[in-house]
Amino acid sequence: MSLLSIRNLHAGIGDMEILKGINLEINAGEVHSIMGPNGNGKSTLAGVIAGNPKYHVTAGEVIYNGKNILELPVEVRAAEGIFLGFQYPVEIPGVSIANFMRTAVNEQRKYRGLDPLSGSEFLKLMEEKKKVVEMTASLANRSVNEGFSGGEKKKNEIFQMAMLNPTLSILDETDSGLDIDALRIVASGVNKLRSKDNATIVITHYQRLLDYIVPDFVHILYEGRIVKTGPKELALELEQKGYEWIKKELEQ
Amino acid sequence: MIRKDVLPEALKGVDFSEFWNDDLVRPAIGADTDIRCSCNIPNLDTEKRTIVNGFGDGLDVRVGEGQLVERPIQIQSVVKTEYKSLIELHNIISIAAGAKVKIIHCDDTIGDTRSLSNNETHIEIGEGAVVEYYKLQNINNRSGLINKTYITMAEGSSLRTNCITLNGGHIYNHCEVRMQGPHCELNADGLYLIDSDQRCDNYIFVKHDAPHCTSHELYKGILDDQARASFNGHVLVMDGAEKTEAYQTNRNILLTDKAHIETKPFLEIYNDDVKCSHGSTVGQLDEQALFYMRSRGISERVAVTMLSYAFCDEVIRSIGIPELRQAIEDMVKKRLHGELLPCGNCAIPCSTPCNGSEAHFDIDISKL
Numbered sequence: 001m002s003l004l005s006i007r008n009l010h011a012g013i014g015d016m017e018i019l020k021g022i023n024l025e026i027n028a029g030e031v032h033s034i035m036g037p038n039g040n041g042k043s044t045l046a047g048v049i050a051g052n053p054k055y056h057v058t059a060g061e062v063i064y065n066g067k068n069i070l071e072l073p074v075e076v077r078a079a080e081g082i083f084l085g086f087q088y089p090v091e092i093p094g095v096s097i098a099n100f101m102r103t104a105v106n107e108q109r110k111y112r113g114l115d116p117l118s119g120s121e122f123l124k125l126m127e128e129k130k131k132v133v134e135m136t137a138s139l140a141n142r143s144v145n146e147g148f149s150g151g152e153k154k155k156n157e158i159f160q161m162a163m164l165n166p167t168l169s170i171l172d173e174t175d176s177g178l179d180i181d182a183l184r185i186v187a188s189g190v191n192k193l194r195s196k197d198n199a200t201i202v203i204t205h206y207q208r209l210l211d212y213i214v215p216d217f218v219h220i221l222y223e224g225r226i227v228k229t230g231p232k233e234l235a236l237e238l239e240q241k242g243y244e245w246i247k248k249e250l251e252q
Numbered sequence: 253m254i255r256k257d258v259l260p261e262a263l264k265g266v267d268f269s270e271f272w273n274d275d276l277v278r279p280a281i282g283a284d285t286d287i288r289c290s291c292n293i294p295n296l297d298t299e300k301r302t303i304v305n306g307f308g309d310g311l312d313v314r315v316g317e318g319q320l321v322e323r324p325i326q327i328q329s330v331v332k333t334e335y336k337s338l339i340e341l342h343n344i345i346s347i348a349a350g351a352k353v354k355i356i357h358c359d360d361t362i363g364d365t366r367s368l369s370n371n372e373t374h375i376e377i378g379e380g381a382v383v384e385y386y387k388l389q390n391i392n393n394r395s396g397l398i399n400k401t402y403i404t405m406a407e408g409s410s411l412r413t414n415c416i417t418l419n420g421g422h423i424y425n426h427c428e429v430r431m432q433g434p435h436c437e438l439n440a441d442g443l444y445l446i447d448s449d450q451r452c453d454n455y456i457f458v459k460h461d462a463p464h465c466t467s468h469e470l471y472k473g474i475l476d477d478q479a480r481a482s483f484n485g486h487v488l489v490m491d492g493a494e495k496t497e498a499y500q501t502n503r504n505i506l507l508t509d510k511a512h513i514e515t516k517p518f519l520e521i522y523n524d525d526v527k528c529s530h531g532s533t534v535g536q537l538d539e540q541a542l543f544y545m546r547s548r549g550i551s552e553r554v555a556v557t558m559l560s561y562a563f564c565d566e567v568i569r570s571i572g573i574p575e576l577r578q579a580i581e582d583m584v585k586k587r588l589h590g591e592l593l594p595c596g597n598c599a600i601p602c603s604t605p606c607n608g609s610e611a612h613f614d615i616d617i618s619k620l
Contacts, residue, residue: 094562
């Protein structure tokens with residue numbers, strides 16, 4: 001059984017249909033990359049899987065771990081092991097990262113019937129996971145993403161991923177706004193978290209990120225559909241020939 | 253019977269009829285009422301009057317010249333009565349030149365009997381004095397509170413004031429500050445958290461009568477259910493008040509469609525050499541932030557509470573007594589969780605039940 005199975009998914013915002021029949025199977029241990037031009041539905045797909053209420057699903061199903069998750073609230077999907085790394089992480093002034101993460105970790109533990117982590121257990125976990133993305137700053141007094149540079153925000157996303165230890169991670173343009181050093185750190189963080197039990201969907205425009213996070217499959221999402229699927233070499237081909245190549249191929 | 257004219261001039265347009273038009277409202281006199289207005293003053297040259305009948309009496313707090321009062325002074329006005337009552341308290345706080353003092357002033361009710369308190373506090377701040385004045389309000393849902401504060405500031409004095417409204421049927425905060433000498437500094441913050449049928453009106457008037465004075469106002473409110481609130485701010489900069497800096501901000505979050513806020517920031521300036529700004533916002537909690545938090549596994553209820561608290565944080569952070577700040581943080585969190593009424597309507601959690609005769613405030617002044 002696949003970890004994630006998306007069948008004929010149609011979704012959009014208001015009356016506008018953005019996803020027009022997505023089919024996708026993902027198994028544990030795999031890394032899938034979704035590429036494609038802007039405005040063709042990559043972020044919508046990520047949002048629909050995570051449960052962003054701004055999107056409406058009009059047809060199809062998303063089966064995760066054997067359950068159709070489309071009716072589940074956002075926080076339940078998260079507690080079931082789905083993580084979304086945001087393209088634009090949200091600033092939350094007045095909520096410290098430590099408090100934010102402690103609440104999230106303990107709410108997820110509660111859902112799974114586990115006791116909450118004590119203060120010292122939590123701090124230990126946080127210090128350990130900070131290393132995944134080479135974070136050095138103290139997080140106790142910093143508000144979530146407030147005043148963070150682009151690189152810090154994305155590192156913070158991967159730090160949160162490390163803290164929550166998800167089964168399915170969807171990273172939405174995690175490489176945007178990163179310089180080459182930050183890209184290396186973020187990618188190496190993602191690689192450290194890879195295991196045979198989890199899966200990752202990497203959404204990106206550029207082949208560059210895939211030099212660091214090597215995918216098992218590359219999908220091209222164009223006009224709301226996955227129009228081509230191939231091995232990691234497909235990303236290279238796409239980089240050389242550009243999206244025009246896909247458009248021409250489709251026209252034929 | 254209480255005549256309408258006992259209500260102060262300032263209340264034009266603010267309707268308290270629900271509280272005072274009741275047939276049985278009467279002054280709180282006699283053994284069936286227990287109006288406490290007490291004051292905890294460490295080693296201070298002060299006069300303390302005990303309330304006998306809760307009508308027209310009050311405290312007279314005097315801080316002598318150059319006195320540095322290290323521990324905060326706490327004033328408690330606690331209303332405990334079996335009958336609907338009208339209470340009038342007049343307090344005078346006089347702080348002489350060069351003194352330094354922190355005052356915590358709590359308004360509370362014990363039990364849920366309807367009462368209307370009409371309280372007036374005059375604060376006179378001498379030259380170069382440094383004052384912090386915190387007002388905490390936590391009365392039952394059936395009671396009203398008219399809280400009038402008149403403050404004068406002499407040259408070079410500074411005042412930080414923070415008015416925190418946690419609970420009450422109808423609370424009207426009326427504050428007037430007059431900066432009469434140059435180089436005064438005022439920080440006036442406020443926070444109101446109201447729900448159900450509660451109402452909170454805030455009026456703050458700041459008069460810049462002298463040059464080189466600064467005033468910062470920040471009022472924030474969260475309104476739930478069908479609660480109503482208003483902010484009416486008025487900064488008046490006079491002709492001689494050059495180099496004035498005056499900033500006035502009011503921000504509100506409405507958690508429901510039925511909550512109602514009226515906000516009117518207002519500057520009146522008779523001088524060209526000033527820096528002033530005013531503004532107000534009314535909005536909802538940030539949908540994006542809510543989704544972000546929920547996507548990490550935080551339930552919607554907890555996320556709403558965390559965001560609401562984060563909104564309040566800016567006001568709470570400015571409280572200059574760390575222990576008080578901590579206590580207020582806890583109380584605001586409890587309030588946002590809907591847990592701040594552990595004992596009927598007694599809002600500040602006390603160690604004895606509401607039917608006990610003593611009120612023990614959680615904010616234990618001896619530990620500050």
